[in-house]
Amino acid sequence: MKTLVIYTHPNHRSLCFAFFQEVLRGCNENAMIEEVRVLDLYEEGFNPVLIFNENKRRRDMHADPNLAVYREQLMWADKIVLVYPIWWGRPPAMLLGYIDQMFASGFAYKDKGGLMPEGLLKGKSVVCVSSMKGPVHYPLLWLNNAHKILMRKALFSYVGIKNVKFFEFGSMESPRGRQKEKLNKIYRYFKTVGK
Template identity: 40%
Template sequence: MNILIIYAYPNQTGFSARVLKTVRENLSSQHQVKVLDLYQEGFDPLLVFNEQNQRRDLATDEKTKKYRELLQWSEQLIFIFPIWWSSMPAILKGFIDRVFAKGFAYEHKGMMPVGLLKGRQAWIITSHDTPKPYARFFQQDYGRVLKRQVLEMCGIKPVKLTEIAYLRGSTPEKREKYLRKLEKMSQAF
């Protein structure tokens, strides 16, 4: 299976980096795995619309061509990122805005969107500092917007969401337990 890990965290020694390392090391060597580290890549998340850059041209923009090719290559996407201000990091939001474009990731048939990235599945791994019950019942995003309003709309199904909640209140032992769980989940691919 072709697996693309999309990683969005700037600290190469933080807990999210440990999550990336754990997932990467526990995927079977039978898989082709590529890691797209948006910060290391220096991905430019800014959308620019003017006479030379129009929204209708996003699906063929040369600046994002290699990212579209990576998505086309992939059969399994794995997103790893922390939740900040109840949402994904801005660099990942910019990646979605610039790469998951109409005409590439989806189109409209009448009023309804039709996904163009069918045949792929995804796993979203998030971490955050909010207690899980509060995040589940009172916050809007925490990875769910990416799952429902982006990936599933683009035809990517099934999408699994794994939340590592209340990280700041966890002990080192609890963090190791999270990583062991991710080891097993990664080995199941």
């Protein structure tokens, strides 16, 4: 299983970075995972801003040479792991900018003229590891599960990825947030996933 881990947080001293480290530690101890590649969007200097004009059209984004390395990473991976905070009920703008550019028509899906497109990333799986300041049930009870619906239905299902797992950790700034227990949960999951 080839695993691409995409980390999206500007601070390498954050709890989000600690979750990222546990993902890597578990993957590196898992015999089912043959190789791990990492994309740290902030460290990479990824530009999340969409630019369309007379020279750069949205319909050509799937072939943008500046994004070729990122397309190759997504095609290479069997499992895509996203590690990010939830800010304002959704992933950071940096990750959403990556999604806007990478999951483009002609690469991630193909329009067939009907209601739904043909997803071109079938067979891959996704794990979303996210943390937030608010309580764990806040997205479900207050936001009608908007984060999971955005990621599972509006994005991954649309491009053909049906196997999507969420670790959504709340109360992460609380002294009673059980951070060590949750970090260990992530480590154990990635150490044994695929077995």
